[in-house]
Amino acid sequence: xxxxxxxxxxxxxxxxxxxxxxxxxxxxxxxxxxxxxxxxxxxxxxxxxxxxxxxxxxxxxxxxxxxxxxxxxxxxxxxxxxxxxxxxxxxxxxxxxxxxxxxxxxxxxxxxxxxxxxxxxxxxxxxxxxxxxxxxxxxxxxxxxxxxxxxxxxxxxxxxxxxxxxxxxxxxxxxxxxxxxxxxxxxxxxxxxxxxxxxxxxxxxxxxxxxxxxxxxxxxxxxxxxxxxxxxxxxxxxxxxxxxxxxxxxxxxxxxxxxxxxxxxxxxxxxxxxxxxxxxxxxxxxxxxxxxxxxxxxxxxxxxxxxxxxxxxxxxxxxxxxxxxxxxxxxxxxxxxxxxxxxxxxxxxxxxxxxxxxxxxxxxxxxxxxxxxxxxxxxxxxxxxxxxxxx
Numbered sequence: 001x002x003x004x005x006x007x008x009x010x011x012x013x014x015x016x017x018x019x020x021x022x023x024x025x026x027x028x029x030x031x032x033x034x035x036x037x038x039x040x041x042x043x044x045x046x047x048x049x050x051x052x053x054x055x056x057x058x059x060x061x062x063x064x065x066x067x068x069x070x071x072x073x074x075x076x077x078x079x080x081x082x083x084x085x086x087x088x089x090x091x092x093x094x095x096x097x098x099x100x101x102x103x104x105x106x107x108x109x110x111x112x113x114x115x116x117x118x119x120x121x122x123x124x125x126x127x128x129x130x131x132x133x134x135x136x137x138x139x140x141x142x143x144x145x146x147x148x149x150x151x152x153x154x155x156x157x158x159x160x161x162x163x164x165x166x167x168x169x170x171x172x173x174x175x176x177x178x179x180x181x182x183x184x185x186x187x188x189x190x191x192x193x194x195x196x197x198x199x200x201x202x203x204x205x206x207x208x209x210x211x212x213x214x215x216x217x218x219x220x221x222x223x224x225x226x227x228x229x230x231x232x233x234x235x236x237x238x239x240x241x242x243x244x245x246x247x248x249x250x251x252x253x254x255x256x257x258x259x260x261x262x263x264x265x266x267x268x269x270x271x272x273x274x275x276x277x278x279x280x281x282x283x284x285x286x287x288x289x290x291x292x293x294x295x296x297x298x299x300x301x302x303x304x305x306x307x308x309x310x311x312x313x314x315x316x317x318x319x320x321x322x323x324x325x326x327x328x329x330x331x332x333x334x335x336x337x338x339x340x341x342x343x344x345x346x347x348x349x350x351x352x353x354x355x356x357x358x359x360x361x362x363x364x365x366x367x368x369x370x371x372x373x374x375x376x377x378x379x380x381x382x383x384x385x386x387x388x389x390x391x
Contacts, residue, residue, distance in 0.1 A: 012320045016329055019312030023337045026306050033204055034344040040207050041260050041351050050163040056084040057162050058138035058223075062130045062216070063148035064092045064117075067101055069269060073151045078109045080158040086111045088137050089148075090130040113137065125239050128232045131216065135226050144220040146266065150176060154263035161220050161264055164257040170225055171247070171256040173206055174218030175199065176266040180355050183273045189357060190371070191277050193345070193364045196354050198284075203260070205295045209253030212291045213244040213284075218266045225250040235290075240283040245290045265353060281375050303369045310334070310366070338362040 008016075059077060063070055070089070077087055089102060091114065102114045115137055117129050135143055144161055152158075164172045177195060202213035229249040235241035270276035288296060313330035320326035342361040349356050357364075 008320055008323065008326060012316045012326060015312045015316035015319070016326065016333075019309045019316065019330065020333055022305050022309035022312065023333055026302055026309060027337055027340045029302055030341055030344050033200060034347050036204055036207060037200055037348060037351055040258070044207075045260060049166055051166055054083055054159065054162050055142055055165055056140040057082070057086075057142045057144055057158060057220075058134075058140040059085060059087045059158070060131065060134035060138065060143055060145045061087060061089045061148055062127065062134070062145070063089055064126065064130070066091075066148035069148040071101060073148065073269075074105065076152045076155075077146070078105070078112060079155060080152070081155040082158045082162070085158060086113060086139065088134045089114045090134050091116045125232070125236070125242070127216075127240070128236070128242050131242060132231055135223060135231075138223055141223055142220060143223050143226075145216045145218075147217055147268070149269040150217050150266045151269060153265065153267055156263045157266070160261050161218070161259055164259055165220075165222075169255060169257050170222045171211070171214075171251045172220040173203070173211065173214045173247075173251075173256065173258045174220065174264055174266070175203065175258075175260055175352065176215055176217035176268050177353060178268045178270055178273055178276065182269075185274045187274075189360045190364055190367075191273070192349070192354050193357055193361070194277070194281070194368065194371075196345070196348050196352055197368070199352055200348050201295050201299055203258055206251075206256060206258050210292065210294065211251040211253065211256045212248055212295065214247045214251070216243045217268055218264075219243065219247075221250060235287075238287065241287045241290065244284065244287050248291050260351070262353060278375075285372075285375055300369070306366070307369075309337070341365065 061070075061074065061077065074087075074089070087109070089112070091099065091102070099114070099116075102112070106112045106114065115133055117126060117133065131145060134145075142162065142165060144158065161172055161174055177199075180192060183191060202211075205212055229246075232242060232246055234249065235245045238245075313334060317327045317330045338361070342358065345361050345365075346356045346358070348354075
């Protein structure tokens with residue numbers, strides 16, 4: 001039978017104190033991350049200086065057998081409300097249907113240009129090759145990369161990205177997300193949480209002046225930077241790395257901006273979201289070892305701290321059983337922790353246009369380190385596919 005008493009052993013008091021301090025540390029850290037993102041979107045982006053006279057831009061669209069997506073989304077790219085820009089579409093040389101469709105669109109849009117990747121380039125990353133061809137073909141100083149399966153949600157997308165190229169700014173990190181409402185498979189909420197958590201990690205680091213990642217779905221930079229670092233020479237032996245390893249070569253805290261206005265974010269179409277998310281995670285886990293580790297270490301440390309807080313509360317409750325005072329104290333502390341984290345997560349979801357997460361946040365957050373370990377195990381089993389000789 002349970003009792004209620006404050007006559008508790010020093011060990012139990014210590015465990016409760018440790019659990020509370022660890023939990024409080026995690027809550028403060030988590031809330032500061034959310035406030036950093038919120039302040040940036042609601043205050044910093046609104047008040048900072050932007051260009052009045054917008055520069056010419058070359059939009060590079062990577063498309064490989066993407067006829068359906070091009071038909072749906074390329075018109076949105078071609079009809080941006082912007083004074084001067086060109087669109088360069090890079091296709092697969094064997095995609096005749098895509099070529100026919102683009103020829104018809106070129107007659108209506110003189111700023112549309114096309115080129116293709118040579119057939120049989122198995123020893124090169126097709127993605128990097130397409131970007132290199134597009135960048136070399138670009139006639140303007142600023143290039144904005146995207147993919148055929150990316151849908152601008154507004155005709156202001158290009159204007160919002162390009163307005164950031166004030167003197168001294170050479171790189172602009174945009175944001176893209178998959179179409180959440182199309183994800184109907186199991187573990188849907190996990191993919192939402194993982195997408196939002198990963199995004200707040202690299203976006204928050206960039207906002208703090210430590211950029212280490214972007215996404216070629218929505219990334220702009222001055223073309224000369226590409227040639228200054230010899231393009232993708234550093235990762236030519238890797239299938240991936242064009243949006244994190246390459247970015248680390250050209251981006252610094254003083255020459256990079258983040259653009260997170262709602263109309264600047266792109267919606268990405270995947271036929272199989274479950275598979276796409278898994279592949280993207282595996283690829284990023286592989287290349288993450290080649291970028292600064294500070295953000296990864298910080299998040300890993302906080303995950304361990306969260307687990308230790310739970311372990312301290314659970315151990316205290318077990319040692320003090322059947323004292324209800326200890327159990328109540330532990331439960332109240334954990335409820336306070338998870339209410340705060342859930343509110344913070346929902347706030348991040350709103351800022352990044354993701355569906356809100358509620359009761360599943362505690363379980364998914366605790367499980368994330370274990371699921372991440374599973375991804376890394378998968379990456380080890382398929383490690384060879386990350387090298388271009390296996391494309």
